[in-house]
Amino acid sequence: MKLPRRRPASPKKTAVGGSPEATRAALLQAATAVFVASGYEQARVRDIAERAGANVAAINYHFGSKEALYLEVLRRQASERIERxxxxxxxxxxxxxxxxxxxxxxxxxxxxxxxxxxxxxxxxxxxxxxxxxxxxxxxxxxxxxxxxxxxxxxxxxxxxxxxxxxxxxxxxxxxxxxxxxxxxxxxxxxxxxxxxxxxxxxxxxxxxxxxxxxxxxxxxxxxxxxxx
Amino acid sequence: MKLPRRRPASPKKTAVGGSPEATRAALLQAATAVFVASGYEQARVRDIAERAGANVAAINYHFGSKEALYLEVLRRQASERIERxxxxxxxxxxxxxxxxxxxxxxxxxxxxxxxxxxxxxxxxxxxxxxxxxxxxxxxxxxxxxxxxxxxxxxxxxxxxxxxxxxxxxxxxxxxxxxxxxxxxxxxxxxxxxxxxxxxxxxxxxxxxxxxxxxxxxxxxxxxxxxxx
DNA sequence: GACGGAATCAAACAATTGTTTGAAACAGTC
DNA sequence: GACTGTTTCAAACAATTGTTTGATTCCGTC
Missing domain, CATH: 1.10.357.10 (Tetracycline Repressor, domain 2)
Known part of the structure; x- marks a missing residue:
């Protein structure tokens, strides 16, 4: 009973949306929350993936590594707050x-x-x-x-x-x-x-x-x- | 070629001394250094043991667990600094x-x-x-x-x-x-x-x-x- | 509707973690 | 010198980590 996972706003876990960009965005958002809550070392990539409604492998696929994801989160948050x-x-x-x-x-x-x-x-x-x-x-x-x-x-x-x-x-x-x-x-x-x-x-x-x-x-x- | 490990100030790794109390003390000292350097989560019991010239198992034997060792270190350091x-x-x-x-x-x-x-x-x-x-x-x-x-x-x-x-x-x-x-x-x-x-x-x-x-x-x- | 690259997935991987184990070495006592 | 309880050790253990894999699904294109 697999429902179509892509466009039709899959009601799977959280809000992955469906497009690759949506997955990326969901990972970033989830990663931000988890990194803030636990810090880099204590943050678990599995937590981030689950929270984003994505697969663990998606992190490495989209960002390369946990550290690269962290730096990306940091970069985005900092620049956003600066312009705010x-x-x-x-x-x-x-x-x-x-x-x-x-x-x-x-x-x-x-x-x-x-x-x-x-x-x-x-x-x-x-x-x-x-x-x-x-x-x-x-x-x-x-x-x-x-x-x-x-x-x-x-x-x-x-x-x-x-x-x-x-x-x-x-x-x-x-x-x-x-x-x-x-x-x-x-x-x-x-x-x-x-x-x-x-x-x-x-x-x-x-x-x-x-x-x-x-x-x-x-x-x-x-x-x-x-x-x- | 095993040299006697106990009393005669064994020149093994660092300065374990030989008596159980010396091992305990060495573990406490090493643990303090490692916990300060890395924090509790990032501290590795193997680092502590090696630094103390003791076996990893000695930590659990003498203190019960990594956390118990941490709390012991904490208790001692806090009271010492207050009176210093x-x-x-x-x-x-x-x-x-x-x-x-x-x-x-x-x-x-x-x-x-x-x-x-x-x-x-x-x-x-x-x-x-x-x-x-x-x-x-x-x-x-x-x-x-x-x-x-x-x-x-x-x-x-x-x-x-x-x-x-x-x-x-x-x-x-x-x-x-x-x-x-x-x-x-x-x-x-x-x-x-x-x-x-x-x-x-x-x-x-x-x-x-x-x-x-x-x-x-x-x-x-x-x-x-x-x-x- | 078959092709092909992009994206996702469950599963396995390799490395590292704190902890436990069973044997060995020790000191003290008889 | 054998017995006993304490202490130490190398090795194994079970759990968790970030990462990789190979198959599968998706979607635009012809």
Whole structure:
């Protein structure tokens, strides 16, 4: 009693559709979910195939290997999130202070937004914990641009006397406060359960901006007093 | 040509010693190294046994299973690190500023010190990524005390007008800057390779203290101006 | 409706995993 | 020196892994 498996939207397992492209897409979607849930090493190709309603061999047929599939998932998710949350143009902000606020909001949005189930942030966490061959590309594509952008804003706020090392450390201080709410979420939720309620991004970015603006102004005064 | 394997410090593979206790100890030490390097799932019992100069079966004989060995390693490492880096007494510091500096140094030490190969911090990362039943105990034993301590220091620096939420967020800002250098290490090393050179803890804690003291003073002024 | 390449499948494959086994070596006691 | 319980060992075990295979099904084309 075999029903036709191709075009007629086969009601087989999940939603393979029927065309080869549909299989590919289903595998990608299933792989994303499984990789996020288990990480690369713990993810099982059989889980992915089953979830996609496809055969195990389909993975190697369409992508070559488990690792190639992983890299493909990573590449797609990262670029998608990047274009969903474009970096704000610093020239559009009236003041460096406004630019900082805008940049922090976007950074936090990227890290905390729950659309797409937070794939990229979770994968980023996994990569940082157990770096794979994918991390360098991820740093270059996702992190470095944000870091450069923030560095420019910090440079504007610290004034002309700031050296490169100071700019770098201060930028780290900004990034760290944002990433903290991603990484330490289970911890923060234990200590302050209401933190991730509605409007979290706005609330947190406002605090981080206020905290950091005070720090950067003080740092600037310090630099200029030392230089004088 | 079998040489006597027991007491006479057998020069076999590594340093099993000879007695059953020595085998146990060697297994524990090797297991610690391997678990830290690879994590529980990726750690191979054969690696551990070889590193300890023991037979694979010795693990199951002495500890019952791979998981039991892991939990034993965990238990020992956690308690050891806690007593190695005791929290500084805030009453011993002359000023709140000095107390902040001392607390940050100790926090960073705990997170970055490479003795024992940073087992507990790495485990903390794994727990935050995939929380298990061990996390609550870990928060209670390792994190919460530091957080309370830092909160007290922050309260002193922010002055009497600070509300609980502000104190909490500012303390998070402090903790986040410290944890960042643990979590984002692969990232930081890409962007600023020299960061973890000798004296990292002193250098980083000095920056974080300076940055944050400026932020906290500004915050205090803000609070007092708004209240006045 | 037969041909042919693309796609899918169940099954087998080779490698690796944690664990168990049964014999051997050991130390202590009588 | 034989007995006993403990400890160690090489080897095998059972389960799981990613991958490959060879047959089969599909679909457009002639």
């Amino acid at each position: 949350y474009p970096l704000p143009d610093p020239a559009q902000s009236a003041t460096p202070e406004a630019a900082l606020q805008a940049a922090l909001t976007m950074l936090l949005s990227r890290l905390l937004a729950d659309d797409q189930r937070g794939f990229v942030p979770k994968l980023l966490m996994r990569e940082l914990l157990a770096p794979s061959a994918a991390l360098p590309a991820m740093v270059q594509d996702v992190i470095a641009p944000q870091f450069r952008q923030l560095s420019a804003v910090v440079t504007a706020l610290l004034g002309p006397r700031a050296d490169a090392a100071t700019i770098q450390r201060c930028t780290f201080s900004l990034v760290s406060q944002c990433m903290f709410y991603l990484f330490a979420r289970p911890l923060v939720q234990t200590l302050a359960p209401q933190t991730y309620d509605d409007g979290a991004v706005a609330r947190l970015s406002a605090h981080i901006a206020q905290f950091s603006l005070g720090a950067l102004r003080a740092q600037r005064e310090l630099l200029e007093r030392a230089d004088a | 880096y005791p929290l500084p007494d805030p009453a011993q510091s002359a000023t709140p500023e000095a107390a902040l500096q001392a607390a940050l140094t100790m926090l960073l030490s705990r997170l970055l010190a490479d003795d024992q190969r940073g087992f507990v911090p790495k485990l903390l990362m794994r727990e935050l990524l995939a929380p298990s039943a061990a996390l609550p105990a870990m928060v209670q034993d390792v994190i919460a005390p530091q957080f309370r301590q830092l909160s007290a220091v922050v309260t002193a620096l922010l002055g009497p007008r600070a509300d609980a939420a502000t104190i909490q967020r500012c303390t998070f800002s402090l903790v986040s800057q410290c944890m960042f250098y643990l979590f984002a290490r692969p990232l930081v090393q890409t962007l600023a390779p020299q960061t973890y050179d000798d004296g990292a803890v002193a250098r980083l804690s000095a920056h974080i203290a300076q940055f944050s003291l400026g932020a906290l003073r500004a915050q205090r002024e803000l609070l007092e101006r708004a209240d006045a």
